[in-house]
Amino acid sequence: MMSVSGIPVWKEYGYRPAIGSRAGETETVPILIVGAGPIGLAMALDLGRRGRRVVVLNALAFIPRGSKAICFSKRSLEIYDRLGVGDRLLEKGVVWEKGKVFWRGDPAPVYEFDLLPVKHQKFPAFINIQQYYVEEYLLDAIAPLSNVEVRWRHELVGIAPHAGGAKAEIETPEGRYFIEADFVIACDGSKSTVRRLLGLDFDGRVFEDNFLIADVKFDQERPTERWFQFEPPYPGYSSLIHKQPDGVWRLDFQLGRDIDKKEAIKPENVEPFVRGFLGDDIEFEFEWLSVYTFQCRRMRRFVHGRIIFAGDSAHLVSPFGARGCNGGMQDIDNLGWKLDRVLSGLSPESLLESYNDEATFVADENILNSTRSTNFMTPRTRMEKIFRDSVLELSRDFAFARPFVNSGRLSVAVPYSNSPLNTPDTDVFSAGPKAGATAIDAPLISDRGKTWLLSRLGDRFIALYFADDDAGAASLQADLGGDIQVVQIAQSGPATKSRLVDVEGLARSRFGAQDGACYLVRPDQHVAGRWLKADSAKIRRAHERACASQGGAK
Amino acid sequence: MSLKLDINTTAPDDIYDSLIRMHEGLDDEQSAHVNARMILLLANHIGDPAVIAEAARIARSAYAPDL
Numbered sequence: 142m143m144s145v146s147g148i149p150v151w152k153e154y155g156y157r158p159a160i161g162s163r164a165g166e167t168e169t170v171p172i173l174i175v176g177a178g179p180i181g182l183a184m185a186l187d188l189g190r191r192g193r194r195v196v197v198l199n200a201l202a203f204i205p206r207g208s209k210a211i212c213f214s215k216r217s218l219e220i221y222d223r224l225g226v227g228d229r230l231l232e233k234g235v236v237w238e239k240g241k242v243f244w245r246g247d248p249a250p251v252y253e254f255d256l257l258p259v260k261h262q263k264f265p266a267f268i269n270i271q272q273y274y275v276e277e278y279l280l281d282a283i284a285p286l287s288n289v290e291v292r293w294r295h296e297l298v299g300i301a302p303h304a305g306g307a308k309a310e311i312e313t314p315e316g317r318y319f320i321e322a323d324f325v326i327a328c329d330g331s332k333s334t335v336r337r338l339l340g341l342d343f344d345g346r347v348f349e350d351n352f353l354i355a356d357v358k359f360d361q362e363r364p365t366e367r368w369f370q371f372e373p374p375y376p377g378y379s380s381l382i383h384k385q386p387d388g389v390w391r392l393d394f395q396l397g398r399d400i401d402k403k404e405a406i407k408p409e410n411v412e413p414f415v416r417g418f419l420g421d422d423i424e425f426e427f428e429w430l431s432v433y434t435f436q437c438r439r440m441r442r443f444v445h446g447r448i449i450f451a452g453d454s455a456h457l458v459s460p461f462g463a464r465g466c467n468g469g470m471q472d473i474d475n476l477g478w479k480l481d482r483v484l485s486g487l488s489p490e491s492l493l494e495s496y497n498d499e500a501t502f503v504a505d506e507n508i509l510n511s512t513r514s515t516n517f518m519t520p521r522t523r524m525e526k527i528f529r530d531s532v533l534e535l536s537r538d539f540a541f542a543r544p545f546v547n548s549g550r551l552s553v554a555v556p557y558s559n560s561p562l563n564t565p566d567t568d569v570f571s572a573g574p575k576a577g578a579t580a581i582d583a584p585l586i587s588d589r590g591k592t593w594l595l596s597r598l599g600d601r602f603i604a605l606y607f608a609d610d611d612a613g614a615a616s617l618q619a620d621l622g623g624d625i626q627v628v629q630i631a632q633s634g635p636a637t638k639s640r641l642v643d644v645e646g647l648a649r650s651r652f653g654a655q656d657g658a659c660y661l662v663r664p665d666q667h668v669a670g671r672w673l674k675a676d677s678a679k680i681r682r683a684h685e686r687a688c689a690s691q692g693g694a695k
Numbered sequence: 696m697s698l699k700l701d702i703n704t705t706a707p708d709d710i711y712d713s714l715i716r717m718h719e720g721l722d723d724e725q726s727a728h729v730n731a732r733m734i735l736l737l738a739n740h741i742g743d744p745a746v747i748a749e750a751a752r753i754a755r756s757a758y759a760p761d762l
């Protein structure tokens with residue numbers, strides 16, 4: 142495997158001098174994204190698809206290989222789908238929806254879960270795919286966009302914020318130059334240079350247990366389920382297995398505290414763990430070994446004037462629950478449309494404050510879940526261990542104890558429950574997503590055949606109108622104007638571009654919608670408000686509130 | 696529902712007896728486990744996290760401040 146200064150390389154892109162920026166000179170750029178990890182790239186693709194000019198800086202000249210994220214959630218896939226890479230990820234990824242938890246080698250699981258209780262949606266609960274594929278696919282989707290430029294081996298080394306944006310200093314193999322940016326989005330990872338240069342906080346908790354990751358290749362028929370074992374009958378305090386594409390499996394072993402990391406990743410020392418897991422008769426081959434510890438922390442604020450943080454630079458969680466990259470995807474999904482509206486003058490800059498509100502709320506929820514899982518997995522005191530073991534022991538015999546078993550609460554979209562952008566319910570719905578929650582998917586028929594509801598939502602404000610009456614839909618559209626597009630969900634009749642047919646009735650039941658009901662859905666597919674009978678004045682007011690225009694948001 | 700702190704049983708001696716007998720013949724290690732199992736059983740029976748948090752706060756208060 143090729144590597145550069147100890148970092149294994151997946152795909153080399155190579156340094157190129159920036160067009161229009163010679164050493165010592167200053168270039169002007171509307172949006173500067175720092176970092177071409179999955180979050181910076183998804184951010185760039187989102188804004189690029191909206192026609193924004195974006196420059197992305199990356200300190201490295203390649204996509205790194207090695208062990209990082211593998212579990213991508215349904216919600217992230219829905220966001221990737223809005224960005225045009227969902228199908229490709231789904232095709233390459235390993236689909237899974239079920240998890241099992243074992244204890245002390247007992248072949249009967251103490252706990253099982255299904256992460257997709259509502260079936261018939263475009264995307265599964267999870268796919269496993271190596272993070273480098275995600276980055277590569279995002280780059281492939283960015284490539285045709287002439288308004289997005291990714292600069293490899295352009296490292297941000299200085300930043301001076303001011304009222305109209307920030308001046309960034311960039312180092313390249315040929316010297317330094319400057320970028321004057323109206324907005325800077327810092328997606329430069331957990332050790333964020335931007336955060337450090339600005340002297341900003343990053344508080345939270347550091348966990349002391351070490352985890353060993355062995356990505357290994359072997360040939361064995363196994364179910365594609367997440368299997369977690371507490372106190373396995375082989376070395377390690379716990380183990381976790383996930384299937385990845387290309388015949389690679391991820392084995393994760395909990396090593397405990399105070400270990401020698403260098404020793405721990407020597408193949409001869411890893412072998413007993415893998416052998417213990419696989420048994421003696423299966424051939425295997427190491428793909429990549431690493432040891433990691435983790436932290437749960439976040440910045441107090443993600444918006445600092447015109448410098449905005451997203452992804453690991455803003456918040457960190459433990460990998461158990463897969464809330465790292467998936468959490469970051471929710472950031473960029475939230476930020477993209479808001480920044481676009483502010484730049485085009487459709488919304489005041491104060492709309493960006495709602496990114497701070499909503500994204501810090503999500504980070505807290507992810508950190509809470511991640512911390513609780515970690516407490517269960519790595520008991521710190523004798524009493525914590527006694528409670529943990531008692532839960533596992535009771536789970537063998539009693540159903541009530543099983544939900545207490547916590548081997549990671551897996552990432553789902555966090556609803557913006559208390560967001561100032563929400564218009565709370567005044568009507569009583571029997572089901573369906575409340576304001577702040579994401580719209581739920583359902584199969585529909587369009588003029589081109591089978592489609593999915595979520596494929597028709599996103600990128601702009603949409604009024605989902607549940608009615609068969611076409612004249613009503615047309616007059617609602619006329620009342621709502623150009624900033625809100627009406628998508629009609631009919632029960633029967635012909636399908637057209639803006640009239641979808643809910644043949645199976647699943648959309649109606651999932652949204653608790655009777656005839657005439659309406660949901661206003663934000664460009665990030667979260668619900669802004671809903672009504673049992675569509676009323677254009679109410680919808681317009683909710684829209685103003687959701688995009689902070691004309692004093693709508695407070 | 697909030698945690699009941701007034702008298703809620705007519706059989707205090709029976710309840711106390713059950714708690715004591717639960718530990719009969721056990722060493723401290725076993726007793727600690729049995730207590731944990733008991734707390735989990737009752738916690739699920741109560742079901743309301745606010746009630747349990749309030750009980751935990753009061754139980755802890757004699758030895759340590761609130762978190």
Ligand SMILES: Cc1cc2nc3c(=O)[nH]c(=O)nc-3n(C[C@H](O)[C@H](O)[C@H](O)COP(=O)(O)OP(=O)(O)OC[C@H]3O[C@@H](n4cnc5c(N)ncnc54)[C@H](O)[C@@H]3O)c2cc1C
Pocket residue numbers: 175176177178179180181198199200201208209210211212213272295296297298328329330331333334335354433451452453454460463464465466467468469
């Ligand atoms: C072992 C492990 C397993 C994980 N598993 C999962 C999982 O299953 N699911 C999940 O959702 N998450 C998982 N995560 C977390 C996930 O990998 C991260 O959340 C994700 O990488 C964050 O993406 P990012 O773009 O914010 O940051 P990064 O991926 O860290 O990218 C930051 C980028 O910024 C660049 N950069 C840094 N400084 C500068 C600078 N000064 N100038 C220019 N460029 C700069 C870096 O080169 C890098 O490319 C896992 C993490 C680990 C360690």
